[in-house]
Amino acid sequence: MTVTPREDQPTSRITGDARSWWSDAVFYQVYPRSFSDSNGDGIGDLGGVIDRLGYLELLGVDALWLSPVMRSPMADHGYDVSDPRDIDPLFGDLATMDELIVEAHARGIRVTMDLVPNHTSSEHPWFREALADGPGSSTRDRYIFRDGRGPDGAQPPNNWPSVFGGPAWTRITEPDGTPGQWYLHIFAREQPDLNWDNPEVFADLEKTLRFWLHRGIDGFRIDVAHGMAKPEGLPDHDWNTNELLKNDDDDPRFNNPAVHEIHRGIRRVMNEYPHAMAVGEIWVRDNERFGEYVRPDELHLGFNFRLAETAFDADAVRAAIENSLDAVAHVGGTPTWTLSNHDVEREVTRYGGGPRGVTRARAMALVELALPGAAFIYNGAELGLPNVDLPDAALQDPTWERSGHTERGRDGCRVPVPWEGDRPPFGFSTSPDTWLPIPPAWTPLTVESQLEDVDSTLSLYRAALEMRANLPECSGPGIDWYGSPPGCFGFRRSGGLICVLNTTDAPIQLPPGTVLLASAPLADGLLPADSAAWLV
Ligand code: NOJ
Numbered sequence: 446m447t448v449t450p451r452e453d454q455p456t457s458r459i460t461g462d463a464r465s466w467w468s469d470a471v472f473y474q475v476y477p478r479s480f481s482d483s484n485g486d487g488i489g490d491l492g493g494v495i496d497r498l499g500y501l502e503l504l505g506v507d508a509l510w511l512s513p514v515m516r517s518p519m520a521d522h523g524y525d526v527s528d529p530r531d532i533d534p535l536f537g538d539l540a541t542m543d544e545l546i547v548e549a550h551a552r553g554i555r556v557t558m559d560l561v562p563n564h565t566s567s568e569h570p571w572f573r574e575a576l577a578d579g580p581g582s583s584t585r586d587r588y589i590f591r592d593g594r595g596p597d598g599a600q601p602p603n604n605w606p607s608v609f610g611g612p613a614w615t616r617i618t619e620p621d622g623t624p625g626q627w628y629l630h631i632f633a634r635e636q637p638d639l640n641w642d643n644p645e646v647f648a649d650l651e652k653t654l655r656f657w658l659h660r661g662i663d664g665f666r667i668d669v670a671h672g673m674a675k676p677e678g679l680p681d682h683d684w685n686t687n688e689l690l691k692n693d694d695d696d697p698r699f700n701n702p703a704v705h706e707i708h709r710g711i712r713r714v715m716n717e718y719p720h721a722m723a724v725g726e727i728w729v730r731d732n733e734r735f736g737e738y739v740r741p742d743e744l745h746l747g748f749n750f751r752l753a754e755t756a757f758d759a760d761a762v763r764a765a766i767e768n769s770l771d772a773v774a775h776v777g778g779t780p781t782w783t784l785s786n787h788d789v790e791r792e793v794t795r796y797g798g799g800p801r802g803v804t805r806a807r808a809m810a811l812v813e814l815a816l817p818g819a820a821f822i823y824n825g826a827e828l829g830l831p832n833v834d835l836p837d838a839a840l841q842d843p844t845w846e847r848s849g850h851t852e853r854g855r856d857g858c859r860v861p862v863p864w865e866g867d868r869p870p871f872g873f874s875t876s877p878d879t880w881l882p883i884p885p886a887w888t889p890l891t892v893e894s895q896l897e898d899v900d901s902t903l904s905l906y907r908a909a910l911e912m913r914a915n916l917p918e919c920s921g922p923g924i925d926w927y928g929s930p931p932g933c934f935g936f937r938r939s940g941g942l943i944c945v946l947n948t949t950d951a952p953i954q955l956p957p958g959t960v961l962l963a964s965a966p967l968a969d970g971l972l973p974a975d976s977a978a979w980l981v
């Protein structure tokens with residue numbers, strides 16, 4: 446199926462080398478529920494993204510990554526997919542998606558979307574069939590069903606916990622009404638894990654890949670790309686941590702060697718669409734093992750989360766950068782950078798919150814955008830949004846319930862984007878009843894407040910993105926480190942850009958050169974505390 450351009454349709458302004466546009470792209474992550482609401486139900490949608498494309502063009506991003514918009518009962522806000530080849534009515538329909546692709550391309554912005562191959566929704570027709578058909582059926586073999594342990598099978602098949610809290614297994618009632626088998630769900634119980642040893646599972650993913658690529662999608666973010674394959678026999682494990690998504694490398698739920706054959710299969714399909722790329726969510730610490738995912742016949746890119754986990758400390762940031770570069774260098778891969786996403790605390794808060802958190806986040810934006818490779822900006826980071834301390838009653842993340850109200854979950858970084866005006870919902874929606882409440886104190890953080898203010902975080906991002914796209918100095922595959930005083934670092938991109946970071950409490954002298962951009966005003970030519978600058 447192809448999208449035939451209408452006579453009056455805008456033409457695509459996508460230019461550049463179609464085979465490698467991702468290698469230095471700036472991706473903007475849209476969390477669709479929280480970006481912009483076009484129909485007044487208080488929840489962001491695809492129509493809202495179309496409405497804001499002008500903003501994204503002005504910001505200067507190269508591509509969008511849309512968190513899941515496929516059909517979903519929304520137990521995990523779209524990461525529980527019941528039909529991977531349709532758009533959820535909450536977000537629009539296939540025609541809205543087609544329109545978004547055409548309109549984004551007309552503005553020179555590529556569109557990539559989330560794919561969730563590790564699990565489906567428990568409302569997916571496959572899972573319903575599996576429940577109805579009973580033990581040993583071919584439909585049950587698409588998932589991971591096992592008999593329980595103990596004399597009456599009342600104990601889960603192994604001791605794995607779910608990432609969201611509680612056991613990773615749920616017992617079902619068989620069609621005849623008796624207590625039955627258990628199924629594996631590494632995430633919520635509404636997200637049963639697929640059995641990747643069953644060839645039907647890959648065949649269906651292939652169908653999904655082709656479905657969206659034919660519609661003009663430029664690539665995918667692959668959810669839990671280090672998951673999918675499970676170890677032989679599903680062995681018990683000696684658990685010492687179950688922090689959300691921050692598994693150890695020896696966690697048997699993730700990073701099993703058979704996953705690489707799955708990625709090779711995905712790549713074989715992707716190679717038929719050379720304009721498109723796949724980036725995997727890979728929570729793997731060991732550099733050697735991380736790099737395996739981005740070998741030339743696997744994923745085009747892998748998310749490296751080291752920067753998103755690092756405190757505002759020059760040595761720690763430098764170590765994160767060096768590690769991220771090392772992780773891909775040994776396989777000739779492209780580095781990636783991200784300061785935050787919809788699963789982690791926003792950087793402003795991670796760096797201490799308040800004005801100081803914003804100052805530091807601005808500095809880190811310049812560090813991120815100076816580095817070689819692909820950068821990912823999470824919606825609202827360009828406005829310097831902090832995490833929000835939401836009241837218990839507002840919390841929606843399944844983690845909150847699953848953990849027995851001990852983990853608050855990720856809602857604090859998912860609060861809707863403030864666009865304009867002086868009170869909630871700040872133009873995000875026409876309804877005051879937004880899916881998560883927006884703090885009234887966000888008036889100075891709206892796009893409208895920041896757009897014309899040359900000192901705003903939004904203006905800093907715009908200037909950095911413009912330079913990154915246009916200056917030859919902001920290019921080149923490598924960086925060299927300068928000798929620097931404690932608490933600071935400087936590196937030179939091979940194209941010539943110098944980036945200096947000062948994480949101390951005092952101003953520092955800059956190296957010789959012309960300052961192009963600084964995250965805070967220089968005082969007497971010195972780079973103030975908690976800031977960064979670009980020089981040539
Ligand atoms: C990772 C996604 O980023 C997260 O939001 C989701 O809850 C899990 N994968 C499960 O799909």
Ligand code: CA
Pocket residue numbers: 482483484485486487488489490535
């Ligand atoms: Ca809506």
